[in-house]
Amino acid sequence: MDLLLLSRLQFAATSYFHFIFVPLTIGLSLFVAILKTINLKKQDPKLDAVARFLMMVFAVNFAAGVATGLTQEFEFGTNWFEYSKFVGDIFGAPLAIEGLMAFFLESTFMGLFLFGEKKISRGMHTFAAWMVALGTTLSALWILIANSWMQTPAGFKIVETPQGTKAVLTDFFEAALNHTTIFRFLHTVDGGYITGGFFAMGVFAYFLLKNRDVEFAKVGLKYSVIFTLIVSVAQIIIGDIHGYQVAQHQPLKMAMYEGKWETEKGASLDLLGVVDQEKQTTHVYIKIPYLLSILAYHDPNAEFKGIKDLVKEYQQKSQEYKNQVKAIEEKLPTVADEAEKQKLLDELAIAKAKAKSLDITMDDLPSVGLVFTSFHLMVYLGFLFALISVVAFILYKKGTIYNNKGFLWLLVLSIPLPFLASFLGWTSTEVGRQPWIVQGVLKTKDAVTIHPVENVAFTLTVFFLIYTAIFIAFVISMLKVINRGITEYSHDKETVPVGSVRPQLNKDWRV
Amino acid sequence: MLPAELFTLEGLWFLLAGVFLVGYALTDGFDLGTGVFHIFTKDEKERKLMMNSIAPVWDGNEVWLIAGGGMLFAAFPLVYAASFSGFYLAIMVVLWALIGRAVAFEYRNKKESITWRKTWDIIYWLGNFVPALLFGVAVGNAVLGVPIDVKGQYHGTFFTLLNIPSLLIGAVGLFMFMMHGAAWLLLKTEGSLFEKAKKWAFISWIGFVLLLIITDFVLLMVKPELYNNYFKYPLLLLAPAIMVFGLIYYFYQLQIKNNYEKVIWGSSLAVIGTVLTIACASFPVFIRSTIDPKYNIDIFNSASSHLTLTVMLIVTVIFLPIVIFYTSYVYKVFKGKVSEEEGYH
Numbered sequence: 001m002d003l004l005l006l007s008r009l010q011f012a013a014t015s016y017f018h019f020i021f022v023p024l025t026i027g028l029s030l031f032v033a034i035l036k037t038i039n040l041k042k043q044d045p046k047l048d049a050v051a052r053f054l055m056m057v058f059a060v061n062f063a064a065g066v067a068t069g070l071t072q073e074f075e076f077g078t079n080w081f082e083y084s085k086f087v088g089d090i091f092g093a094p095l096a097i098e099g100l101m102a103f104f105l106e107s108t109f110m111g112l113f114l115f116g117e118k119k120i121s122r123g124m125h126t127f128a129a130w131m132v133a134l135g136t137t138l139s140a141l142w143i144l145i146a147n148s149w150m151q152t153p154a155g156f157k158i159v160e161t162p163q164g165t166k167a168v169l170t171d172f173f174e175a176a177l178n179h180t181t182i183f184r185f186l187h188t189v190d191g192g193y194i195t196g197g198f199f200a201m202g203v204f205a206y207f208l209l210k211n212r213d214v215e216f217a218k219v220g221l222k223y224s225v226i227f228t229l230i231v232s233v234a235q236i237i238i239g240d241i242h243g244y245q246v247a248q249h250q251p252l253k254m255a256m257y258e259g260k261w262e263t264e265k266g267a268s269l270d271l272l273g274v275v276d277q278e279k280q281t282t283h284v285y286i287k288i289p290y291l292l293s294i295l296a297y298h299d300p301n302a303e304f305k306g307i308k309d310l311v312k313e314y315q316q317k318s319q320e321y322k323n324q325v326k327a328i329e330e331k332l333p334t335v336a337d338e339a340e341k342q343k344l345l346d347e348l349a350i351a352k353a354k355a356k357s358l359d360i361t362m363d364d365l366p367s368v369g370l371v372f373t374s375f376h377l378m379v380y381l382g383f384l385f386a387l388i389s390v391v392a393f394i395l396y397k398k399g400t401i402y403n404n405k406g407f408l409w410l411l412v413l414s415i416p417l418p419f420l421a422s423f424l425g426w427t428s429t430e431v432g433r434q435p436w437i438v439q440g441v442l443k444t445k446d447a448v449t450i451h452p453v454e455n456v457a458f459t460l461t462v463f464f465l466i467y468t469a470i471f472i473a474f475v476i477s478m479l480k481v482i483n484r485g486i487t488e489y490s491h492d493k494e495t496v497p498v499g500s501v502r503p504q505l506n507k508d509w510r511v
Numbered sequence: 512m513l514p515a516e517l518f519t520l521e522g523l524w525f526l527l528a529g530v531f532l533v534g535y536a537l538t539d540g541f542d543l544g545t546g547v548f549h550i551f552t553k554d555e556k557e558r559k560l561m562m563n564s565i566a567p568v569w570d571g572n573e574v575w576l577i578a579g580g581g582m583l584f585a586a587f588p589l590v591y592a593a594s595f596s597g598f599y600l601a602i603m604v605v606l607w608a609l610i611g612r613a614v615a616f617e618y619r620n621k622k623e624s625i626t627w628r629k630t631w632d633i634i635y636w637l638g639n640f641v642p643a644l645l646f647g648v649a650v651g652n653a654v655l656g657v658p659i660d661v662k663g664q665y666h667g668t669f670f671t672l673l674n675i676p677s678l679l680i681g682a683v684g685l686f687m688f689m690m691h692g693a694a695w696l697l698l699k700t701e702g703s704l705f706e707k708a709k710k711w712a713f714i715s716w717i718g719f720v721l722l723l724i725i726t727d728f729v730l731l732m733v734k735p736e737l738y739n740n741y742f743k744y745p746l747l748l749l750a751p752a753i754m755v756f757g758l759i760y761y762f763y764q765l766q767i768k769n770n771y772e773k774v775i776w777g778s779s780l781a782v783i784g785t786v787l788t789i790a791c792a793s794f795p796v797f798i799r800s801t802i803d804p805k806y807n808i809d810i811f812n813s814a815s816s817h818l819t820l821t822v823m824l825i826v827t828v829i830f831l832p833i834v835i836f837y838t839s840y841v842y843k844v845f846k847g848k849v850s851e852e853e854g855y856h
Contacts, residue, residue, distance in 0.1 A: 063617030066570060067610040073577050077584065077595025078602055085663065088588020089815040096585035097826055099578030104834045107574050111567035112841050115853055119844050163589055163662050168816045449596040459603050466607055470614055477621040
């Protein structure tokens, strides 16, 4: 195994694992805050118990999210030394702001929210819920600003220093709000809302199927159906806009998404196909003529560039930059004026970096089949979520959802699907950016830390073991909390205010 | 009076990095200390009380570390890149330990099984002990020097880091956290646990003072240049003075006045003083190179551009006070002695 592959595997594995917990945190925190706000006026004890029950579920999830999130903060430095040096001037800022603006907020108010319910007013407790939701959303915003900069970098120049070449910030807002930030953020966060909505629907459907805490589960299901409907339908629109932006700014990735090797005028949208990377072709089984050109360029006859032509274009650009490097290097000794010399040196640094990073061949491409398939599956799942949530809403309006066993089972079995959609989405967007770590500026292979291979193999193995153990503990704890039931969290039943320990549960095993 | 380098944008950021380090040591410091004492008692009720005493705040406290890491990345990328990749295995071990601690809080009490709970107790203890020790070892290596080249690339192994002076600094850190943790328990607990905390506070105070003296002598022998700043700028001696004052105050409130709720002010000053003492000794260098002093990573060759530093300064000046404001509010809500009922379940 080579170092680059192992380092990428470790980053991918730890990130995917972290992202089991992230979307649920984003989704549930908002949903709980909404429920608590509705109940400020309504004062429905059932809804109160539902919110408190979801809060406990949320806490189990939040802990694993915090634990695995630690790795993410430090992994750029540990395994991507050259990357961290190269982009630190730009990429470090959103990470730092995320900590300062978001992590403090969510973690501090999470403590208040979980343990402070009987020490503060109802209003303050609801406020704490909103601060947790705001914290998770801000966290998503800043990390996606960082990620978006890797996808479509802007607002920087390149300089050479004794410690190596690096990108230097020239315009903070241009870098932060680059071409794809806003909709990448909305797309990801809404994915989290869908995850939370489907999770809640599934859990309450489970209670109805088990004929347990029925009156509570009905209340919970009602609100989760409405919530999920809104966020699932919104995703169709957001996803479309985000896709359009990718087409404009990351044409190579878009061509891989769609499996288009050749340039097409009036390109068809290929719904079902198999990519053959060796023969550089995609076998298409179902397609809709002109639709891809319409979606990507809002024009049925627009030209959609294929992978082969794009790679050739990058080659040509690289050659142009190489020529430029030569020209500048020849010119440099003849320039006496300091200001002009500096300007030339700046140009030289950019030309050198571009000549190196744009020098790609067909062999540098990632698995196009993986990008194509994961992207298509994600899109289909997105439509499926909208469909299920619309049907759920109709059945709820008819009042038959609570007794429709088949549909309730469908809701339970759908719980993992939004997680899967998130994984597929990240796979398509991150693998689709290859061979670059920062699109068009720095190649992934030039970004890695040179470690002894066995060190990375060792840490990858340990991560695998620890994360597997955490996942098992997470599932056990989650099932325990769910199986305690919703009525457990009703004030009617309990004398000890909740948000605190239930001594009757612990007595028997206390030593 | 003070080094001229301090009055630059980079110098200001060195101070801010120090603020985050102090923030972390001061808050998560007592969490770690409390956690180290986890195995000092076999009583489940006492263990639970200790965990409950930090349950509402530990997570927010840990953010000082995460935010500090982010700040380091943003302001001094080369320090972030060189230290985290250079100290690779050590950093990973700390990460795994902290991951274990975070999960243990939430999952330990989820299942009514002795094996389940005992397993989490071990994970929880390691999750506190390992970072409490290794943070100091990392700081020790950074100030004493590691083999890094001109590009910041590390040329040693994991065992290069386990040298005696650095391990000593690690032990100083461990006892510092224990001292602080015991003071926290004196503030938050009652009864039998409170009585134990008195002993723990005294023992860790003695340990800290002894280790401090030994480490001081060892450092004077192996790295006398670390004392240069104090000869050049005597005003910096304020830092060790704060530490010594904190230590005296701690002992005074604990052993003489028996005013146990005030002990934590002593350990807080000692923690601040200790972090500042190291920072003043090292300034303006972050990581020394044992290959060639020319390769030292200092505040200038590692800093981000002035634009980035300025943007981050504005963000920090606005948000840090807000963070401190709501954090203080939450601490106020949870003021007073902790009960067995308030915690994870």
